[in-house]
Amino acid sequence: MRFYLDHAATSPLRPAAREAWLAAAEVVGNASSTHGAGQDARRVLEESRERAAAVLGCDPIEVVFTSGGTESINLALHGLWRSRAAEADAIVLPDAEHHATMDTVSALSAEGAAVRAVPVDAVARIDAEAFAAALDGAAVATALVANNEAGTINDAPALARSTAEAGVPLHLDAVAAWGHIPLSFRMLRGEAPPAAGLVAMSVAGHKIGAPVGTGALVVARSARLSPLLHGGSQQRGLRAGTQDVAGAAAFSVALEESAKELEAESVRLLALRERLIAGIRLAVPQAELLGDPVDRVPGNAHVLFPGAVGESLLFLLDMAGVAASTGSACQAGVAEPSHVVLAMGRTEQDARSALRFTLGRTSADADVDAVLAVIADVYARASGPRSASRS
Ligand SMILES: Cc1ncc(COP(=O)(O)O)c(C=O)c1O
Structure with missing residues (x-):
């Protein structure tokens, strides 16, 4: 899946x-x-x-x-x-x-x-x-x-x-x-x-x-x-x-279509996103939500996993069938720290340790469940001294 x-x-x-x-x-x-x-x-x-x-x-x-x-x-x-x-x-x-x-x-x-x-x-x-x-x-x-x-x-x-x-x-x-x-x-x-x-x-x-x-x-x-x-x-x-x-x-x-659905989808995605964020925090107490907790687009959960290598998180999630991002897709594959996280006043290490989950029209409970089932293990493995990576 x-x-x-x-x-x-x-x-x-x-x-x-x-x-x-x-x-x-x-x-x-x-x-x-x-x-x-x-x-x-x-x-x-x-x-x-x-x-x-x-x-x-x-x-x-x-x-x-x-x-x-x-x-x-x-x-x-x-x-x-x-x-x-x-x-x-x-x-x-x-x-x-x-x-x-x-x-x-x-x-x-x-x-x-x-x-x-x-x-x-x-x-x-x-x-x-x-x-x-x-x-x-x-x-x-x-x-x-x-x-x-x-x-x-x-x-x-x-x-x-x-x-x-x-x-x-x-x-x-x-x-x-x-x-x-x-x-x-x-x-x-x-x-x-x-x-x-x-x-x-x-x-x-x-x-x-x-x-x-x-x-x-x-x-x-x-x-x-x-x-x-x-x-x-x-x-x-x-x-x-x-x-x-x-x-x-x-x-x-x-x-x-997106305009017609906007109101209902905002409510639905916000609920899914909040469940995702709460579940990640429970599984990984060190995890921290980046960005404004309230005034944000409904489907976005941008999460800092302190000490982990973002690319490793991405790779391990991908192995579990979960597609996420370390930030803007245009930068994925290039292991650069996120300029957005740096601009927020964070360290270079933090700027390499954030993951962006974004939900949309086809997102469902099963997507959130899939992340929550593996995230603690993924975090542990991506934080080790020789964390998993594609390269
Ligand atoms: C805020 C923002 N601006 C511009 C772009 C670039 O858009 P496109 O991929 O359609 O060229 C993106 C794509 O990720 C984006 O998120």
């Missing part, structure tokens, strides 16, 4: 998204072609954009379909920074962002961007005052809505307000939050001035049951953004290239 507790890395494809994906893949035609076949594809695409926009809380024209979180973040940060580079150069960057953001900002710093780091607190929450203080004259600011490792939910409305007041465009990375907490681009944007405040928001399809390779960057109508890809004039000229009609159809269905 296999037990999947890594929904934050990627979540299983929803049957309805699969159906919409396959049906739209049968539509012959390039959505940019003017003939009937092209127009058939265009209808499916634009209907998907409208459905996506209704859930995301924006106008259809503000939905730019992308290949997922990494591309959306790259487009937002390159695009916003480049469009403002003549007037301002600084990027406001909180310390515990996803690598897609951190590495994009490093690339921009090689092009001349100045980076203004903003600390997070002991639960990985962005310090909203320090964030506001760093905004003066900045070109662009970025922030996670919820931290993908610690699960902590940031005060996104406050961050958006401070950027609107400072006249700085803000990108929000909603990849780890979308589908887990109620969010609306329009509500977060509020009455911000045309090119400031929240202007761009990233969402990834595969985190909510759409296929890998789907997602969107919501870009406010009034935002100034340079494209990353050059070519055709698709999607307001912001993302050139033949559009993925089937991906858009599947993504819009996954957005709708």
